[in-house]
Amino acid sequence: MNSNYPSETTLAAGNATTGAVAIMEPCLITALGMRNRLIESCGLQPDNVRQVTNLVALRTLFTQHAHRLLVMELCGKSESVLDGFRLIAEVRESSPDTAIVICTALDEPKLLRQLIASGISGLMLKQEPAIALTHCVQQVLTGCSSFSHRVRQRQLHEATADKPLTAKELDVLTQLFSGKSVTNVALTMCRDIRTVSTHKRNAMLKLGFHSDGELYLQGKWMAAQGSSFVR
Template identity: 30%
Template structure:
């Protein structure tokens, strides 16, 4: 469906599904969206199994989802976004996340996510993101926009973290979740040597000397909240299509 066709198809109020594993935040987002008379929350879920079930059986115009939402059948993080984009390609997605890693933010945009809002932003930005994305326009919350702007030429920010590739970021995420390099290699269908090389590259870019520092970095940046459980086929397809 073309974006112009989607605009005509949507009738007010815009029907939204919310997904977040934190009940307090879920209530907070729902209350924030109630301030928008053109938005109506039709369902709230806390993991990917219920999310997919709702999307298959409930008419909605947009999805607002947390990126880190462990425990569901369809995983979380990028693999869940890949699944959503593949099976619900016309559904506008707004990602609500605590992560501001530029490589991750760029990958979300490459996958077709039109709305990205940081949990450090005011929740009113979620409503604005819903209204923008259902009209085919991109919306980035202030913290997300600042993170992306800071890596442009002329920025004074230390951009080491921003230089991590999506694959390096995924390896870091799985390592700090407790998986071994052998397990990661099997999951991502790469060689152990490749996993080791990507780990070393990530640590070099981040200026880290040993695994303890890598764990501290992951804890500080919220990567420990992401679940390592995901569909191997989804990851393999995503990696195959990655540049």
């Protein structure tokens, strides 16, 4: 047993374990394992747990049902990490009572800090033992925030960014990582080049990048698509 996590306990049936739960995970085998884990160890009702494999389907799901909990990877195949950040912001705005737990294969510190800044309730890495998911979800369902042992060990939850990326900053980053220059981004977005430059600069500061070189060399994870890291 991993000593970094308490013994498994099943939450008593009640408000914490009722309500719809969504799992967004592009790997069907991983998604099934997560679903079974949540049902067996967290007391969730099978009929309340819904699975999708991409962000597009997740958006549709949220228009159909209110959800108590969302457990998700950052993106599906042919979707980018930045798309995932955009989805998180949308859920936070349109469904503020939904607790969001990120279970991701990506462990870039700047990405994880920005995730925490975005207001998620829980964060764990797929490289961690399955009990980490149980512990994280149990804590979140009681109204607490929960960050896994590896996240806490690296003190990422303490050194988090002050503010999440805005919608405009996400749009600018998406365009830049598609290969466009600032000038072309301004033309595409019908914005003044100075406005686009400001969005770019603010995004870089929030992410901890101090130059264009750092942004493009160390920030490659922003352009990563689900197909590049799905196990």
